[in-house]
Amino acid sequence: MSNLVSKVFRRQHLRIISAVVLLSLSSCASVSPQRITTDRMDYGQVVADSWKRQTLLNVVRLRYSDAPVFLDVSSIINSYSVAGKASALARLPERTDPNVFEIGAEGAWSNTPTVTYQPLMGDRFTKSLLQPVPPASVFQLIQGGWPADLVLPTVVGSINGLRNSSMGIGAEPRFYQLVEVLTRIQRNAGLGIRVESRKDSNSIMVVMRRDGANDALIKDALLVQELLNLEAGVSEFEIGYGLVPKTKHEVAMLSRSMLEIMLQLGLGIDIPTEHTKDGRVLTGKWKAGDVATKPLVHIYSGRQRPDDVYAAVPYKGYWYWIDDKDIASKRTFTFLLILFSLAETGQPSSSPIVTVPSR
Numbered sequence: 001m002s003n004l005v006s007k008v009f010r011r012q013h014l015r016i017i018s019a020v021v022l023l024s025l026s027s028c029a030s031v032s033p034q035r036i037t038t039d040r041m042d043y044g045q046v047v048a049d050s051w052k053r054q055t056l057l058n059v060v061r062l063r064y065s066d067a068p069v070f071l072d073v074s075s076i077i078n079s080y081s082v083a084g085k086a087s088a089l090a091r092l093p094e095r096t097d098p099n100v101f102e103i104g105a106e107g108a109w110s111n112t113p114t115v116t117y118q119p120l121m122g123d124r125f126t127k128s129l130l131q132p133v134p135p136a137s138v139f140q141l142i143q144g145g146w147p148a149d150l151v152l153p154t155v156v157g158s159i160n161g162l163r164n165s166s167m168g169i170g171a172e173p174r175f176y177q178l179v180e181v182l183t184r185i186q187r188n189a190g191l192g193i194r195v196e197s198r199k200d201s202n203s204i205m206v207v208m209r210r211d212g213a214n215d216a217l218i219k220d221a222l223l224v225q226e227l228l229n230l231e232a233g234v235s236e237f238e239i240g241y242g243l244v245p246k247t248k249h250e251v252a253m254l255s256r257s258m259l260e261i262m263l264q265l266g267l268g269i270d271i272p273t274e275h276t277k278d279g280r281v282l283t284g285k286w287k288a289g290d291v292a293t294k295p296l297v298h299i300y301s302g303r304q305r306p307d308d309v310y311a312a313v314p315y316k317g318y319w320y321w322i323d324d325k326d327i328a329s330k331r332t333f334t335f336l337l338i339l340f341s342l343a344e345t346g347q348p349s350s351s352p353i354v355t356v357p358s359r
Contacts, residue, residue, distance in 0.1 A: 063266035136204035268295025
């Protein structure tokens, strides 16, 4: 009998210790720092995907002469709360009974993210979408490592009178010849940028390397002079905005605005036949094999959403998407997103426009 009582009390002792441990754990409950990694990656991926889809949708809307709408995610605030409760109850038995000790535990976890949206409008809309990309920034992008055969066809409307393709009208052959030769010079590290300070502003000078250059690089530099109608022997030239240069030491460039670039991207949409017949979209169609009018991106359309896509959006009963295997279109579209970041010069409002809790 005494052994049985001893075993009972040993069990009660172990249960008391377990209850104490539960109470200690509940009082020390906290949010793990690992949540930072999880939240940052998850929310970052969702914001990136929604950014691509919003931009693609606006490209499609512009092709249909519909107004673009941009809604920025200005902030994401995520709060956590952790609570725990443990209870223990002991009774003195009148007889030997191993079930005289009761323990219980409760836990609560809540995750309440709050997302703030802000529409792009007013001064921010004008500066971000309607103002042309500064011509100096075009060559700074090239200097920064972006390929000339990506930057120039996307951002430049004309350079020293050489016209790029626009709204389905093909580019001049000499424009693409200039793009090809500048790409070769860039790959051979023969192109540089120099900033010169002036009284009213800074001047951007583009320098083509001559010293130590091989014969092919020198030949390409001479071809650039010819195509841009520069003075013989010129190895550097100033970048300015305009249609015609003031001197033969200057290159005049008409650069596109972000809105114009989006309109150009829209020419690569496979518009449904019924929408074309109804006159729902802006004219302009790339003819297969015509390099001069080749669109910047290829955007497919169909009734069903495909699985393997870079970005896809529904509009007017159809799905529009960029194929994930179309690396050229993906590269150009990603470049557009980066240009949006560079063009964002306006300061966000100090107060949120729309704030909603997310589940």
